[in-house]
Amino acid sequence: MKIQFTVNKKKYSLDVSPMTRLLDALRNNLGLTGAKEGCGEGECGACSVIVDGEVVNSCLIPVCQVQKSTIKTVEGLSSGENLTVLQESFTRFGGAQCGICTPGILLATQNFLDLWKKKKGGKVPGEAEIREALAGNLCRCTGYTKIFLSVKKALRNTPRPERN
Amino acid sequence: MRGIASEIKILSPKNLKEALQFLSKENSSKLHWKVLAGATDLAVEFNAGKLKHHQLINIWPLRQELNKIKFSKTGVTIGAMATFTEIQNDLGINKYFPNLAAASRLVGGVQIQNRGTIGGNIANASPAGDSLPALLAYDALLNIQDSDGSRKIPITEFYRGYKDLNLFPRELIVSVEIEFKKHGTRHYFRKVGTRQAQAISKVVAAGTVQGKTSIQAVTFCLGSVGPTPLRCEKLEKYLTCPEVELPIRDRSVIDGARQTVTLDISPQDDIRSTKSYRLFASQGLVEDFLTSYFRPSRIFIKDRP
Numbered sequence: 185m186k187i188q189f190t191v192n193k194k195k196y197s198l199d200v201s202p203m204t205r206l207l208d209a210l211r212n213n214l215g216l217t218g219a220k221e222g223c224g225e226g227e228c229g230a231c232s233v234i235v236d237g238e239v240v241n242s243c244l245i246p247v248c249q250v251q252k253s254t255i256k257t258v259e260g261l262s263s264g265e266n267l268t269v270l271q272e273s274f275t276r277f278g279g280a281q282c283g284i285c286t287p288g289i290l291l292a293t294q295n296f297l298d299l300w301k302k303k304k305g306g307k308v309p310g311e312a313e314i315r316e317a318l319a320g321n322l323c324r325c326t327g328y329t330k331i332f333l334s335v336k337k338a339l340r341n342t343p344r345p346e347r348n
Numbered sequence: 349m350r351g352i353a354s355e356i357k358i359l360s361p362k363n364l365k366e367a368l369q370f371l372s373k374e375n376s377s378k379l380h381w382k383v384l385a386g387a388t389d390l391a392v393e394f395n396a397g398k399l400k401h402h403q404l405i406n407i408w409p410l411r412q413e414l415n416k417i418k419f420s421k422t423g424v425t426i427g428a429m430a431t432f433t434e435i436q437n438d439l440g441i442n443k444y445f446p447n448l449a450a451a452s453r454l455v456g457g458v459q460i461q462n463r464g465t466i467g468g469n470i471a472n473a474s475p476a477g478d479s480l481p482a483l484l485a486y487d488a489l490l491n492i493q494d495s496d497g498s499r500k501i502p503i504t505e506f507y508r509g510y511k512d513l514n515l516f517p518r519e520l521i522v523s524v525e526i527e528f529k530k531h532g533t534r535h536y537f538r539k540v541g542t543r544q545a546q547a548i549s550k551v552v553a554a555g556t557v558q559g560k561t562s563i564q565a566v567t568f569c570l571g572s573v574g575p576t577p578l579r580c581e582k583l584e585k586y587l588t589c590p591e592v593e594l595p596i597r598d599r600s601v602i603d604g605a606r607q608t609v610t611l612d613i614s615p616q617d618d619i620r621s622t623k624s625y626r627l628f629a630s631q632g633l634v635e636d637f638l639t640s641y642f643r644p645s646r647i648f649i650k651d652r653p
């Protein structure tokens with residue numbers, strides 16, 4: 185079937201089986217390999233992407249359910265070489281090690297912060313809220329401490345990019 | 349082995365009417381087309397190569413029609429396609445039906461809550477479904493439709509046995525109705541799992557109590573301790589008696605309640621837990637319910653975007 189959607193502000197039209205997983209459409213048809221397959225069961229969040237403003241597991245989404253949707257993957261976070269504040273913070277404070285969980289964690293965090301800002305304005309979320317927002321994202325490397333640290337640092341002081 | 353996408357046919361109706369007409373035509377004698385909502389249960393089966401159905405009717409496009417949470421003078425009607433995110437964010441649900449808000453916050457992680465629907469949780473009929481004890485304890489009613497009309501049944505009549513539902517293949521659950529509880533009702537919800545989030549329940553409990561000095565009315569429901577989510581009717585009966593004084597301090601009443609609940613349940617061993625642990629946890633939950641409900645709300649209502 186024909187699927188039309190927008191990914192990272194670009195329009196696409198694909199001809200695929202309706203049950204194709206969004207994860208496979210992104211990786212195999214569009215070459216966007218940021219979303220990873222960790223478990224394929226909805227447990228790990230490595231395949232997280234944002235669909236119409238909400239973070240979801242792309243391994244559980246049949247592509248027929250994103251007809252005309254607007255999707256954001258990790259590739260759409262930065263603009264070219266310019267990383268977002270959150271991405272900078274993860275690189276600086278050890279929030280990413282092997283990197284498999286990182287795209288999902290970045291998107292889940294960004295989605296949480298965007299929704300939080302819409303609702304709470306300038307109030308800063310606490311560790312409990314951040315933990316709850318990332319409950320669906322597993323990480324085998326960092327032990328999470330550095331992930332939460334990176335998020336908190338990004339919230340408190342905009343980390344300065346270290347560039348020569 | 350993984351499911352093969354090209355082997356699955358999917359039909360995406362535009363609205364409820366079209367969906368019901370299609371189901372009446374195709375599913376009147378037998379289930380030929382399986383309903384697909386948020387896919388958080390079915391896609392897992394598909395990915396694992398365990399999906400038995402090759403034809404799916406995708407009702408996700410019906411969300412606009414079926415996701416409304418509407419309050420009236422007597423209670424609330426929740427569209428079957430409301431997601432757990434929508435339910436936990438609804439102020440009225442948090443205020444009047446805190447057990448359901450609490451359950452919604454504990455289903456999987458955010459990604460699952462954004463896609464998992466309450467109708468899917470009800471129809472999937474897992475004995476561990478977190479919203480189910482909450483709905484049972486609130487005496488929820490289900491609105492079920494086919495192309496000829498609708499019917500309304502208490503959720504207790506929906507579950508007949510393990511995954512055996514009072515639902516025809518041509519029907520859809522369209523909404524869940526809950527009446528307001530009497531002013532002063534206490535609400536109780538607890539989930540026992542391996543970790544705080546993204547863990548299927550080992551045991552899940554929901555209850556309500558009305559009454560000031562003695563129990564006027566009580567409901568207590570458990571999940572994961574039998575073939576279906578269940579009401580602990582013997583326990584409820586045991587507790588609804590003018591001699592049971594509130595607050596409950598009488599050890600013999602508590603012990604009696606712990607004993608009685610064992611008659612209501614039939615826990616089993618499975619991958620997530622054991623029969624003996626589930627029995628032990630159920631008794632602990634009963635005691636917790638009885639001894640803590642009169643303290644200020646046990647339900648942690650957090651403000652989440």
Ligand SMILES: Cc1cc2nc3c(=O)[nH]c(=O)nc-3n(C[C@H](O)[C@H](O)[C@H](O)COP(=O)(O)OP(=O)(O)OC[C@H]3O[C@@H](n4cnc5c(N)ncnc54)[C@H](O)[C@@H]3O)c2cc1C
Nearest residue numbers: 226385386387388389390456464465467468469477478521
């Ligand atoms: C990682 C993970 C964690 C999870 N954690 C939890 C948890 O903690 N607690 C919990 O309770 N569940 C949990 N689940 C299960 C699942 O998310 C819920 O059961 C969810 O509510 C299913 O809804 P859905 O819309 O995704 O259903 P689908 O997968 O689309 O459908 C589920 C079933 O319901 C039927 N159905 C759906 N809608 C209707 C309708 N309107 N009328 C008639 N039949 C219908 C379908 O035919 C199918 O049989 C988890 C799932 C995953 C993948």
Ligand code: FES
Nearest residue numbers: 222223224229243
């Ligand atoms: S790969 Fe999708 S949640 Fe693990």
Ligand code: FES
Nearest residue numbers: 281282323324325
């Ligand atoms: S950095 Fe390796 S899984 Fe998280």
